Amino acid sequence: MNKRKNILKIAIDSPAAAGAGTLAKTISKHYNLFYLDTGKIYRLVAYLKIKFPKKFNQNFIKKKIKSLKVKDLENKDLLSDEVGTEASIISKVKSTRKIVHSFQLNFAYNPPKKFKGSCLDGRDITYNIVPDADLKFFITANLKTRAHRRYKELKSLNKNITYEEVLKSIKKRDKSDYNRKISPLKKTKDSVLLNTSKLTKRACFLKIKKIIDRKINT
Template sequence: MQIAIDGPAGAGKSTIAKKLAAVYGMTYLDTGAMYRCIAHCVLNQGDNFDDTDDIIRLAKEAEISFEGDRVFCNNKEVTKEIRTPLVSRHTSDVARIKEVRELLVIQQRKFAKDHSVVMDGRDIGSVVLPEADFKFFLDADVLERARRRKKELEERGIVKNLENLKNEIQQRDDNDRNRTEGPLVKVKDAIVIDTTGKSIKEVCDIMRSYIDGVKA
């Protein structure tokens, strides 16, 4: 079975995807972490996000793997490093590059071919897994998404101004929706869920009602 979950930053995709994967005994693949890995590589190689050719080279050389919630890139664990505000800010810079997306989409599709997966990102239902058994699009008010991100960062000891976070998320939304390659879109057959004001359990229950064929 394949479950595709799309939506903007802070809508709850990753948290919900992990919960669903655990419930159904499926494998969770965090596609966003893969793009974060490439952004992290660029930052380590001189912070030049204007050199498209070098970014493509780094993407070709990158060996990305997962062990549960742990993320590895080039045989080094980068689970915490790829979640910093700096990496978050530059992830859309690498995700917009056609060749980078093509390289990672090949890996994502290969993984989904060999496993039952819950996959989240921006273009899962539209590009990566267009034939997924279930497609969901999660969204939420931008202020609530900023509050969630602020709480998440504070739990890791990172303090960020709420208004700055809101502006960064809005900028990332614009980048994700307007890029040429794999933009953030709601596909026609996606089940749209507004997570504003809803708990993780409430959102999971709604999604499970569709997956299990029970009317919510």
């Protein structure tokens, strides 16, 4: 695979609803980086499995991933609790991960030329997808804060769900993400830890901006 030279690569890992996606989007916009929410790809595969159960197989996944556009990941149906739970299961399937992995690599190392680099967030970005990233972050928050954030997000989309259901779902997601045998969620030694539990979106961005600026200006 050809790789663009002299680009800025930022890798972010986090558990569900820790605020990594919002932060990554803000970082990407500020530094003109190509942003990819890798978890959304697994959510898309999960959504396809739910919507097209009879057609769903590896060839079907390959075809859909090959024609995938970033805008396809903005489908609000991908945020449902059902899709999230299914995505956590699907992400354990080795053959599916292999298909998604190649897609992620291409976006990380070959962002469109109008961008100065790439910013990816997910569960195994810092050590599996972009191990040579210029900057690595592990974004987290306490369980109740994450559940409250996801609950507000889902309610804003008019989803009929309770806070207790969201809390239970995120506990289940955490157990799956941290304990799966293939590419589990973990903080690498070279990742900067940021707990967003008591921070505003602006405060989170300013903390990370300071670290990035120090890196790119040295």
